[in-house]
Amino acid sequence: MAEPILEVKDLVKHYPLTQGVLFKKQVGAVKAVDGISFELAKGETLGIVGESGCGKSTLAKVLMNLERATSGQVLFKGEDISTLQGSALKAVRRNIQMVFQDPYTSLNPRMTVGDIIGEPFEIHPE
Structure with missing residues (x-):
């Protein structure tokens, strides 16, 4: 297999569940x-x-x-993206594309599927 461009290692994202208004206490977590x-x-x-x-x-x-x-790591071209800021982070984001699950907000009904898929390559030809 070719050298990985994106490596995800034991990635965890939990959201705390809290109780109380003034003195919030964590009572659990949503394991997203x-x-x-x-x-x-x-x-x-x-x-x-x-x-x-x-x-x-x-x-x-x-x-x-x-x-x-x-916890965990996301490495893009061997670099941990959690340590990136500013123009370095912007450069990484240009190389990764997300298409969210809601087709009404993520896909333009006036474009063909081929045009939608090809658009990032027109914007970022490298």
Whole structure:
């Protein structure tokens, strides 16, 4: 197999459940993503499919560093994306594309599927 361009190692994202208004106390956690690991080589495509509420969008947000992981690592070209900021993070985000599960907000009905898939390559030809 080719050298992975994206490596995800034991990725976890939990949201705390709290109780109380003034003195909040954590009483549990929602386990949105719990121990995901995979590798993706250059040129490969990954589709994340599952029922509503299973953590697909949360996983995508953590992969883009839009949300911080509770634990685990996301490496893009060998670099931990959680340490990136500014232009370095922007450059990584340009190389990763998310298409969210709601087709009415993520897909333009005036474009063909081929045009939608090809659009990122027109914007970022490298």
